[in-house]
Amino acid sequence: MTSVHEHQPRVGAAPYRAAKGGLGLLTQVMALEPAEYGITVDGRPRRDRHADAGQEDSDPRTESRPGVPRGRPGDAREAVSVIAFLAGPDASYVTGASWAVDGGMLRMGPMAGSHLGSDDWWRP
Incomplete structure (x- = not known):
């Protein structure tokens, strides 16, 4: 499992981005390499890095996450459901395949996401 940052550059994060890439x-x-034997390799869903494991008692739908099109942080259970499918x-x-479990954050471009403090970037 990597993160959305596997595909998006960001100034000051070269070592992290290189590792994810x-x-x-x-x-x-x-x-x-093992495809001819019926072995598949993917199962590396990327999720919002704020989707922490062990959050069974919190509801991410009640939190705001400006800069993520879904408007909230990811729930670890959402990433787990993709892993179960794979x-x-x-x-x-x-x-x-690479599966983005990120609420649309990857579609926003390289510098958007975690650093935005409000939804003003896309809400008129």
Whole structure:
């Protein structure tokens, strides 16, 4: 599992971004090598980094997250549901894919997301 930052550059974060990008390419290569044997390799959903494990008692739908199109942080259970799908038989033809579990944050561009303090960027 990496993060949305595997695909989006950001000033001052070169080591972190390089590590995430390396994991992404490693997953793609690993998906090619055992494919002929019916082995799939993906299952690296990226989620909003604020979607913390162990949040069973909190409801992210009550929190605001300016800069994320869904307007709230991710719930760890949302990422887990994608992992469960990828581990199941319905995903038997999915391999080398990257799944963004990020509330649309990746679609906003490289510098948007966690640093925004309000929804003014997209709300007239």
